[in-house]
Amino acid sequence: MIGTRKLIAFVSNSAWSVYNFRLDVIRYLMDHGFEVMVLAPDDEYSGYLQQSGCRFIPLNFNNKTENPVADLAFYRQLKDLYHQHRPDFIFHYVAKPNIYGSLAAAAIGIPSVAVITGLGYPFAKRNWLYRVVKLLYKRALRKTREVWFLNNEDAKIFINEHIVNIEKVKVLPGEGVDTDYFSFPQRMAKKDSEPFTFLMSTRLLKSKGISLYADAARILKKKNYAVRFELIGFFEQHHPDSISRDDLDRWQKEGLIHYGGFAKDVRPFLQRADCFVFPSFYNEGVPRCLMEAASMELPVITSNNRGCKEVVVNNTTGFLCHVHDPFDLADKMERIINLPLEERSRLARNGRALVIKKFNIKHVIDEYIATLNSDWSE
Structure with a gap:
């Protein structure tokens, strides 16, 4: 045809x-x-x-x-x-x-x-x-x-x-996902003065786990880690599951989340990040954000949830966390922070290899x- x-x-x-x-x-x-x-x-x-x-x-x-x-x-x-x-x-x-x-x-x-x-x-x-x-x-x-x-x-x-x-x-x-477009094989080592950066990119819905991300950030902040928690994505007006702007403003005022708005091109954000986080409890298909992050050689933390676990092999390309559990999410984020750079790089390389093989x-x-x-x- x-x-x-x-x-x-x-x-x-x-x-x-x-x-x-x-x-x-x-x-x-x-x-x-x-x-x-x-x-x-x-x-x-x-x-x-x-x-x-x-x-x-x-x-x-x-x-x-x-x-x-x-x-x-x-x-x-x-x-x-x-x-x-x-x-x-x-x-x-x-x-x-x-x-x-x-x-x-x-x-x-x-x-x-x-x-x-x-x-x-x-x-x-x-x-x-x-x-x-x-x-x-x-x-x-x-x-x-x-x-x-x-x-x-x-x-x-x-x-x-x-x-x-x-x-x-x-x-x-x-x-x-286009693994040529989402490609960044040479990640620069961070300076000691730069904070470890987590990134979450998603529609701003409650069931995507944004409040879990904020709670985990609060847990890690109290442990005095030099960490930055970035969030990008768009509000869906009139969606019954949308997070409130009041909550987002409160998390920003607390210094928990740095909201970057909606990004048409997420690659610059992925390039600057050290780890991608997506603690969704939504009925996902296979989240595009996870494929993009892994393709860009980022280690990934996501929930042990339908669709999400398709993209992450636990302890091999990143970590799976319990659903609805900010403490387990914070624990997995702390593990990533404390991994040697070469070990994080191994997870990242494995993640990209998986996406090329399975999700190209x-x-x-x-x-x-x-x-x-x-x-x-x-």
Whole structure:
């Protein structure tokens, strides 16, 4: 199929997520004869996608609402757009595009793949919302050609809960990372006067473990370590799990966290850091921030949590800490501080080697091409 002028659609909850996580795949497809159309709510990254050569179609929907009328309107919007633009194949990402987009594509007769990038909040609590989402997923995923997951645990849950048949399941190595772009093999030794620097880069959500990071910083500060704790990332307005600005201001005033805002390019922050920290208890797929940090030869401390533990081999590329435990997190951070430079460098080299072997974007591109080259006939 490579070399034919087929139109491939990517449908997600933000232009930012498509640009940040899937641009390498999109560029490869366009370089090999495909046209690419992105459907997502409009944000500042929609222009960047258009500059990269994509068509961009803005969507009107709220991924957080639980209003069935709004969801029905979203389904009809997608169905109309699919009928109008007639893509040859569609990749859907995150819950509502996966559910309503898969149903809309099937109604028009367009083959599609649902990519489960993480289970999120409905699967964290087995309440009425979970039951509704499970039922909707079960119906929608019957209509897809394949269902992709980013880790085995998420796939196992969907199979065990009889949401999807195992024959449709494919587990990707995360969404991949460009290990050439995220490369910094020659890290300079720090001067004695410079503090040891930890870095956390994430969406500013409670479940990403930001308060745990602040508490661990407080524990280490009381031990009189010369340490700097940096945080970068963006607030998600109106997100029910967002940390408060009051909390962030308080942590900064206490001297616990140095907040650097949102960084379009995280590499300069990764270059200056000595260790990357990510104590998430969110239902992660495979966190991109961990792959980027390890690819940049940083030792990593993360929680022994779904998705996170895929990227870190304990005591080999970094340390795994207990979930919801700031004292264990502080203990692992203290261990990193006190390691000889050559031992930290060993962890960092091992981390980059693991990412190159397991999470290189080339492996993910191969999966897309294999699916697009398969027989689409029923």
